[in-house]
Amino acid sequence: METSNAKHKSSEARLLAGLDRLLSGKPVYSDGRLTKTNVAKEARVSLATLNRSERLHQAWDDHVKNAVPVNPAVAALEAKLSELRKKNRALQAQRRVLERHLDTAKAVIAQMYLLNLELSAPDPTVSMKPPFPR
Structure with a gap:
């Protein structure tokens, strides 16, 4: 049976x-996010055990203090995403302008259609009979 110190x-x-598995991106028991809960899952210990570990807290603090804010690949993807969002906003603005043009064209066509109906309708004041009988 292990003694308390040996267990600790x-x-x-x-x-x-x-913690090393999570930092290296090779999780076994968790989803891979760098959280203390996932460190406990990776170590297969309780959160209480994790919270009592001074060495882990020191290693965690050292990593956070010296951490590079963002993975370069993630930064490149975020830059690309930002660029695509900017392009998307420009395309949406262009789409809105084109929709307004389309709505205007619909209104003009509708007016022209009504005018055409009005002009092609027989005028009740004009006789359509030939002036001379056959």
Whole structure:
């Protein structure tokens, strides 16, 4: 049976190994997000055990203090996404302008159709009989 000190060292070693797996992007027991809950899942220990581990908290703080804010690949994707969103906004504005032109054209066509009907309708004041009988 393990002693309390041996259990503590074993748990800390598992916690640090779990943190290393998450930092290297190779999670085994979690979804891979860098959270303390996932560190506990990776180490297969409880959150209470994680919270008691001073070495893990020190390693966590060192990583956060020295962390590069964003992965370069993620930064490139975010820049591309920003560019695509800007392009999307421009295309949406262009679409709105074209829709207004289309609505105007619909109104003009409708007016022309009504005018055409009016002009092609027989005038009741004009006799359509030939002036001379046949």
